[in-house]
Amino acid sequence: MWYLPSKGGKMALSDDHRDAGFIIPRLTKHPEVSSVVDVVTFRIARLTAINTCAGQHWMERMFDLGLNEWWLLAVAHAHDSMRAGDMAELLVMDKSQLSRLIKVLIGKALIKSEPDVQDARATIISVTPKGHMVNERILQEVLHRNESVLAPLSVAEVDQLNDLLALAAFAQRRDIFFKETRWPSHL
Numbered sequence: 167m168w169y170l171p172s173k174g175g176k177m178a179l180s181d182d183h184r185d186a187g188f189i190i191p192r193l194t195k196h197p198e199v200s201s202v203v204d205v206v207t208f209r210i211a212r213l214t215a216i217n218t219c220a221g222q223h224w225m226e227r228m229f230d231l232g233l234n235e236w237w238l239l240a241v242a243h244a245h246d247s248m249r250a251g252d253m254a255e256l257l258v259m260d261k262s263q264l265s266r267l268i269k270v271l272i273g274k275a276l277i278k279s280e281p282d283v284q285d286a287r288a289t290i291i292s293v294t295p296k297g298h299m300v301n302e303r304i305l306q307e308v309l310h311r312n313e314s315v316l317a318p319l320s321v322a323e324v325d326q327l328n329d330l331l332a333l334a335a336f337a338q339r340r341d342i343f344f345k346e347t348r349w350p351s352h353l
Contacts, residue, residue: 243301247292
């Protein structure tokens with residue numbers, strides 16, 4: 167592996183691709199890596215962990231909810247009502263964890279659960295009036311806090327970041343889908 171200077175660091179070139187006896191350098195997309203902390207997916211996971219930890223703290227302090235509880239409430243709010251199994255797929259959560267969260271939110275009168283009239287095995291989750299009100303208050307706080315996360319970026323960079331994250335998520339879902347047989351359909 168050898169490197170060329172590039173904006174913001176070095177760009178790795180691989181010399182292991184040959185065509186008719188000639189070495190054809192291939193630019194890799196990943197920046198130079200000297201340790202795991204340089205790996206793009208590690209950096210994304212670390213950013214997620216930092217925000218999850220901070221979010222969990224203020225969410226519990228301000229609203230007496232955990233992040234997973236709010237995510238369930240917010241998704242139910244966004245879809246009016248939703249089957250619990252579909253909710254588990256959307257949140258990338260196993261059904262037993264989702265079931266525990268549903269019980270907590272029912273206990274706080276934020277959601278309700280009813281049998282699905284089309285499939286007796288399924289449960290429909292919907293948000294109560296209190297749940298809608300709490301979700302709106304939380305969403306305002308989330309948007310306020312996101313502004314500080316996005317503060318170093320221009321509007322164009324935020325748009326580009328959103329597009330890049332969507333593209334990377336789509337490509338990851340596609341790659342996993344073709345390698346694995348069980349993957350949530352919504353990802």
